[in-house]
Amino acid sequence: MTSVLIVEDDAHMMEMISIILGHEGYRVRGAINGKEALAEMESSPADLVVLDIMMPVMDGWDLCRELRLLNPELPIIMITAKHETSQKVKGFGLGADDYLVKPFDPQELVVRMKAVLRRYRIAADKMVKLGGFKLDRLRGTVSDGKVNWHLPLKEFELLYQLASYPGQIFMREQLIEAVWGFDHDGDExxxxxxxxxxxxxxAAYTKHFQIVTVRGLGYRLETENND
Structure with a gap:
């Protein structure tokens, strides 16, 4: 059973989310601030964390940063009352996988959680499908079943990173770190x-997948299999 940690200081919101996720078959735990959430994660790690931004003791920004240091592969969804693009940019920059603005339909949260978990399951594999294409990380090839493309290493790693999380927005800084490393001397x-x-x-295969520019944020890869 998938374990979800909800980090939210609003008791009503916590109860609503817990009930909905419980009905969906998730094992739900709660924490009312970032400090309590870290203690929960250290004692018994969750499979996914849904965290509010505005909380006492340790807010969602600091918690997201700490969780990323603790586990770079942990799925994280932020929920907040702030609509500004700058807040979303900050969230993605700290490592959030998705961002939901209050008020929201609880079923939308469920759908987003399933999508994020699916991306992580895909990323854990060494083979990624893009429509009629397959990316084989062990061989470093892209294939449509008839032709194999041997891409330059960084091009392949960049495509593989985007394809491992279809639909997820990546900021340029995140892609630099993932593909070129923290010590890369170049710019975005x-x-x-x-x-x-x-x-x-x-260019001739956009029906299978395409890399979309998200203005003010970065890039995401869309495929014919996206929900």
């Missing part, structure tokens, strides 16, 4: 150049 234009090359290379 490196990502733009490689995205341009990938788009040109697979």
């Amino acid at each position: 234009r490196t990502v733009d150049v490689h995205i341009k090359r990938l788009r040109e290379r697979f």
